Amino acid sequence: MKIHLLEPLGVSEENIQRLAQPLIDKGHSFTYYDTKTTDIQELIDRSLDCDIVMIANTPYPNEVLSKLDNLKLINVAFTGYDHVGSLAKEKNIKVCNASGYSNETVSELVLGLTLSLYRHLIQADHTVRNEGGSDGLIGREIHSKTVGIIGTGKIGIATAKLFQAFGAKVIAYNRTPKKDVEVLGIDYVPIETLMKESDIVSLHLALNEDTYHFIDRQKLLLMKKSSVLINCARGPVVDNSALADILNEGRIAGAGIDVFDLEPPLEKNTALLHAKNTLLTPHIAYYSEESMLRRAEIAFSNTLAFLEGRAQNIVIG
Numbered sequence: 001m002k003i004h005l006l007e008p009l010g011v012s013e014e015n016i017q018r019l020a021q022p023l024i025d026k027g028h029s030f031t032y033y034d035t036k037t038t039d040i041q042e043l044i045d046r047s048l049d050c051d052i053v054m055i056a057n058t059p060y061p062n063e064v065l066s067k068l069d070n071l072k073l074i075n076v077a078f079t080g081y082d083h084v085g086s087l088a089k090e091k092n093i094k095v096c097n098a099s100g101y102s103n104e105t106v107s108e109l110v111l112g113l114t115l116s117l118y119r120h121l122i123q124a125d126h127t128v129r130n131e132g133g134s135d136g137l138i139g140r141e142i143h144s145k146t147v148g149i150i151g152t153g154k155i156g157i158a159t160a161k162l163f164q165a166f167g168a169k170v171i172a173y174n175r176t177p178k179k180d181v182e183v184l185g186i187d188y189v190p191i192e193t194l195m196k197e198s199d200i201v202s203l204h205l206a207l208n209e210d211t212y213h214f215i216d217r218q219k220l221l222l223m224k225k226s227s228v229l230i231n232c233a234r235g236p237v238v239d240n241s242a243l244a245d246i247l248n249e250g251r252i253a254g255a256g257i258d259v260f261d262l263e264p265p266l267e268k269n270t271a272l273l274h275a276k277n278t279l280l281t282p283h284i285a286y287y288s289e290e291s292m293l294r295r296a297e298i299a300f301s302n303t304l305a306f307l308e309g310r311a312q313n314i315v316i317g
Contacts, residue, residue, distance in 0.1 A: 001051035010292035077299035094317030101295040102286035107159040113256030143167035148198030156204035195222035207234035217242035232285035244271035
C-alpha cells in the first residue's frame with residue numbers, strides 16, 4: 001500500500017525512518033514530508049493515490065477528502081480528530097488516533113498552570129527583574145482545595161491523580177460515571193455542583209456537538225470568586241468571550257488557557273488576550289520530548305496494525 005506521512009511529528013528523521021522500516025520491509029511504499037502545510041492543493045497533491053495518510057493536527061478538510069478515491073485510513077497522530085472532515089465517515093474512510101500519548105504531559109501542564117496562577121510566578125519573576133520585593137505576591141496552596149475534573153478520560157484521570165498527590169479533594173463530572181474513577185475516592189457530582197464547589201476547575205472534554213460551549217456564561221457564573229479555570233482540552237468547549245468577560249468583571253480569580261477557538265498565533269482582538277488574571281500558552285500541553293516519541297510510536301503501530309488486518313485505535317469507521 002501507499003503510505004504518506006504528511007507532516008513532521010516532532011521527532012528526528014532518524015526516528016521516522018526507524019519506525020517506518022517495518023512497513024517498507026513488508027513491501028509497502030512510504031513517503032515522509034518534513035514540512036507542514038495547510039494549503040488545500042498541496043495537501044491534495046501529497047495525498048493523491050494514497051491508501052493511508054498520516055497527519056498530526058493539520059486540518060484535513062472535506063475539500064481535500066473529496067479529491068481522494070483510494071484512501072482507506074487517516075491515521076491521526078493526535079488525541080483529537082475534529083480537524084478531519086466529515087466526508088471521511090461518508091466515504092467509509094477509517095480514522096484512528098494516538099490516544100494516550102500525552103496523558104502525563106497534559107496533566108503536568110494543568111498542574112503547572114495552576115501553580116503559576118496560585119503562586120503568581122509570572123509576576124514574581126517580573127518583580128525580581130525590576131528590583132521589587134514580595135508585596136502583593138501572597139500565594140495559595142493546592143493542598144486541601146477542591147478540584148473539579150470535567151471529563152474523566154485517561155487525561156482527566158491522570159490529572160486527578162496529580163491533584164490528589166498535592167492533597168486536594170477531587171470531584172468529577174462525566175456523562176457516564178466510571179467505576180475506576182470512583183475507586184480513586186473521587187465522587188461524581190452534577191455539573192452545577194462541581195462548578196459551585198470547586199476551587200480549581202480543569203477541563204478534559206473532547207470537542208463535539210454536545211460539548212461545544214459546554215462551559216458557558218451561566219456555568220461560569222456558578223464558580224466561586226476565588227476559583228480558577230484551567231483548559232488544556234479543546235478551546236471551543238468554553239465560550240471564551242464569556243470567559244473573558246467573567247475574568248474582567250472579577251467574578252473568578254483567574255484562568256490558565258492552552259487552547260483557543262483557533263490555533264495560535266491569535267488575532268490581536270482575541271478576547272482572552274485582554275482578559276485579567278489570565279495565563280495563556282500556545283497549545284503546548286501535549287508537547288514534550290517524551291510525548292512526541294510516544295506519539296510517533298503509536299501512530300506507526302496503528303499503521304502496521306491496519307496493514308495486518310487488526311486495526312486499532314479506530315475512532316471513525
